[in-house]
Amino acid sequence: MSRIPDRARAVVIGGGVSGCSVAYHLAKAGWTDVVLLERKQLTCGTTWHAAGLIGQLRGSQNMTRLAKYSADLYVKLEAETGVATGMRQVGSISVALTKERHEELLRQATVARIFDVEVHEISPAEVKARYPHLEVGDVVGAVALPLDGQCDPANIAMALAKGARMRGAGIFEGVKVTRVTTAGGRVSGVDYEGAEGPGHIAADVVINCGGMWGRDLAAQNGVTLPLHACEHFYLVTEPIDGLCQLPVLRVPDECAYYKQDAGKMMLGAFEPKAKPWGMEGIREDFCFDTLPEDFDHFQPILEAAMHRMPLFQSAGIHTFFNGPESFTPDDRYYLGEAPEVKGYWIAAGYNSIGIVSSGGAGMALAHWITEGEPPFDLWEVDIRRAQPFQKNRRYLKERVTETLGLLYADHFPYRQVVTARGVRRSPIHEHLKARGAVFGEVAGWERANWFADPGQEREYRYSWKRQNWFDNQKAEHMAVRTGVGLFDMTSFGKIRVEGPGALAFLNRISSAQMDVEPGRIVYTMFLNERGGIEADLTVTRLSETAFLAVVPGATLTRNLAWMRANLGDDFAVITDVTAAESVLCVMGPKSRELLSKVSPNDFGNASHPFGTAREIEIGLGLARAHRVTYVGELGWELYVSADQTAHVFEALEEAGAEVGLKLCGLHTLDSCRIEKAYRHWGHDITDEDHVLEAGLGFTVSRKKPAFLGREAVLRKQEAGLSRRMVQFRLEDPEPLLFHNEAVVRDGRIVGPVTSGNYGHFLGGAVGMGYVPCAGQSEAEVLGSTYEIEVAGVRHRAVASLVPMHDPKSERVRG
Incomplete structure (x- = not known):
């Protein structure tokens, strides 16, 4: 292309290594009408002064796959394009x-x-x-x-640019994009200023690879791109x-x-x-x-x-x-389609690993754009994890003072950020703080992770061994198993779906049957066409036309985007109501006894069975009590309007003195759920994990005539499972499991531990992970010898395909 066209299938904004990689891979995928616009000259922002380190090992399997892809690509690029890349595998x-x-x-x-x-x-x-x-x-x-x-970073970008041109892409320097244009909620093209004056390119897809300029460009369209x-x-x-x-x-x-x-x-x-x-x-x-x-x-x-x-x-x-580079609030870059505007894609915020990341990131994004789905789970870098408040510039300035240094800090388990804290708080935040809460942060929410004893320091002392809160967690954990504990889970994402088409819509995107009586709670999955798990949630039917979906706080933006993208012609309104209600979870064998002290309602099985929700009186106010659990015990989640939360908490606390109520943190929630083998989205289950192989087939209604992912479920059911989720407990009570330890079956590594914690009730570290099982019976899977490799040392493990704690859920339904 010699002149800027007025129409293109895709416009890439930014001529650093990221933009050049996206253009190269889109062209390689067959999209020849791709245009890349660079405001000045290729590589002139950050790429030209990058150190060019190619480290293939990243923190997870899929990030490692992307880095390995980059390394392999850069070795081959010189022969393909004739541009020397300086790539040398020096180790x-x-x-x-x-x-x-x-x-x-x-x-x-x-x-x-x-x-x-x-x-x-x-x-x-x-x-x-x-x-x-x-x-x-x-x-x-x-x-x-x-x-x-x-490698030579600038030449890597030049080689990618040449490779894109060789496949028909147009690359233009000295052309500044002034605005991404939209129509009907999706991109329509870009306006630009060039040497020959202003112009416009109509386009179906726009990819913001603008690096440190990308945030302000995105903000013009209301797109959240938090980097600094x-x-x-x-x-x-x-x-x-x-x-x-x-x-x-x-x-x-x-x-x-x-x-x-x-x-x-x-x-x-x-x-x-x-x-x-x-x-x-x-x-x-x-x-x-x-x-x-x-x-x-x-x-x-x-x-x-x-x-x-x-x-x-x-x-x-x-x-x-001294040169500038972009950093993000969590040290992970951004890929994917912005939830605010259809067709607006992002590849930016590389946190000083842009060279090793961009080859694989460009490949993954091009696959996502051209095929309609990512090549594998990319949640770690998905733009939909970004919270709208994170575009705040003061927040970003404070946070990136820390995140740059965290790249080389000790990556201890449970490490907490210390900057830009306190943005989102529960109505009882100060109550919990006064009672010894030590807070962590997820999606901006301050959440009590553990409670310090009187006189104990309220700080983390990080270690790969037992940290200073281990005994606090044990006391909380055992209270939930033998008495009653209270968790503040206000950070749950809450999505109201209502309207005459709400039932039809939810039935179409949910694996379970949504046509239940008002007051019923349904545990369900949102599946993709491959049977992978896009979301793991509960949906409560509030009335004939109104439902409440409850999701993890970290995935709220992603889940909202998925629902809105799949709404189609169904007449339903989707509203984020997260801030309207708090959630106080009362869990444990004595939870019924505690609630009966603060409410005149009947909490017996006949009046309030498992999987139902109803309005209750509590203290001087009202709440909606959902009988569900994520810890594997009898319990209720109390949904309380934000204005009444402090009162309800105080009423529970006062009454709880008689039954030994224990305030509990998120570390205990996690250790309890792992004992019960409850899955956690983003670790144990992702969009590339098949619902049947994850052991969640019970959430799938085969009787429904049509729902997203149904055919993939039936195909897998017919073909048989190739792997299964297994729960492990170490025989030695001393070692700890966190995540990404190696599952060793009959002496051979077969995969990672997807999540782990200490099972205080079971008496050892507990983890979960997938094990190959093609053509094998359950007995054959369990008949193997299992070990878990922790820091190079292998420890014998007991394996189970059913939860080791309360396998028949008798405690949950008691």
Whole structure:
């Protein structure tokens, strides 16, 4: 293309490595009428100054798949396009200076083995042999990944751009998109300013790959894209005599990475407190620009490096570089279609891993756009996890001071962010705080994770072993199993669906039968065409034409988007009513006794059976009591209007003194649900996990003539399962399970632990994970020997296909 067309199937905004990858992969998928518009020159924002590290191992299987795809692509690109990419698989070494960091590295090595990434655990002496310049006297241990590498970031982008052009895409520099245009709730194209004046391109799809400019561009259309630029520093030495090719080196305990290139050494940093940049916007002429030096800010990193690698004491500094990069509130980038505008897609916010991520991200997004679904579960980076309030610039500025440094911080389980907290609170937040609550944050919600005893510090002391709240969790857990506990679950997402078409709509997108009597609660799935689980929720029929769907707080935006995208012609109104009601969960064998003290209503099985909801009097007010549970005990979720929540809590607390009521946190909710083998969406079940293989076939009504995913369920039922969800308990009561430990069957790793916690009632760590079972009976699956690998050590495990706690749900229905 020599001139900008007035029509294209897709317009990509931004000519960094992300935009070039999206254009390349769309063209490769057969969309030849793709246009990429770059405001200045390709790579001129962040890509040109990226360090170009290619680390294949990420925190999960699918993120690792994307990184491995990038590495493989960059090796092949040069032969395909003739553009040298500088891709060299020099390997990488990560060293630990503490026992805790070594534990983390050993756990990462287990993850690598699960995901088939070559990894070697090496001693300090072996580190010294591979990296002679390194001081290893205080090194505890290390891991090496021989297929990691480094590349030339700008040339990677240029190669992708050339590959896109070779397949028919048009790439235009010096063309600034001024607005994404819309009509009828979906994109219609883009307006732009170019050398020849303003213009418009009509388009079906627009992809915002605008990097640090992307947030403000998205905001023009009401699209939430929470990211903020930070200053990112590195220095490059003068040439050093005798410097040979070395692996990439990471010393996370000193916030530093090292790379040898062209006889020079690069030292880069992810310092604990970063410097946000661009709060007043980015100037119009920003192009291949650097930011002012701040040597005082970088000096602690350099001083540590001079000890770690003494050659820095004598080597001259060739370049001290400071350039901006985009960071997000949770250190994960954004992919997917914005829920606010149909056809508005996003690939941005790469948190300094844009080079290794963009190859795979471009592939995944192009597949999603052209095929109508992602190639596999991408929830970790799905734009639909972003909360609308997160576009607040003060919030972003505060949060990214922390998230940059978290890249190299210890990735302890249960680690909590400390910046930009307190945005969303329950009406009883201060009540819980006064009673010892230690809060965590999910989707902006402050949630009590555990309760400190009187005189106990209200802080996390992080460890890979038992943390300082372990005994607090045990006391809460046992109260739920033997007495009664109260959880504040106000963070639940609450969606009201009403209108004459509400029943037909919900029946079409739900796996279970929704045509039940008012007051019935239905546990159901939203399935996709593959039988994968898009949502796991309860739906309560409030009246003939009104329903309440309850979903996890973290997935509310995603679930709303799914429902609205599938509404079709059904006459129903979908409303987010999350803030209108609080949820107080009263759970345990004594929950009926407690509720009877604060309410005149009858809570017996005959009057209020499991799976029903009704209005009750409580204290001086009213609530709607739902008899359901996520902890595997007799219990009720009390839905209380926000204005009455504090009163209801106080009434329960006062009456609870007689029955031993215990305030409980989210850590206990999780440990109880794992004992009961209740699944958690995003860990145990995702949109690529088939509902039957997840063990949730009981939520599927085969009698309904039509619902989304029905055919996939019937096909799987006919063909048989290829894997099954299994619950495990370690025989040794000492080790802990969190997530991504290896499931070992008859001596061979078969997959990851999808979620784990300590089963205080069962007496050991409990986890769940999928096990291959093609052509095998239940007896054959259970007849194997199972172990769980934790940080390289294998521990014998008991396996079960039914919940180890209350397998017949007699306690739940008692």
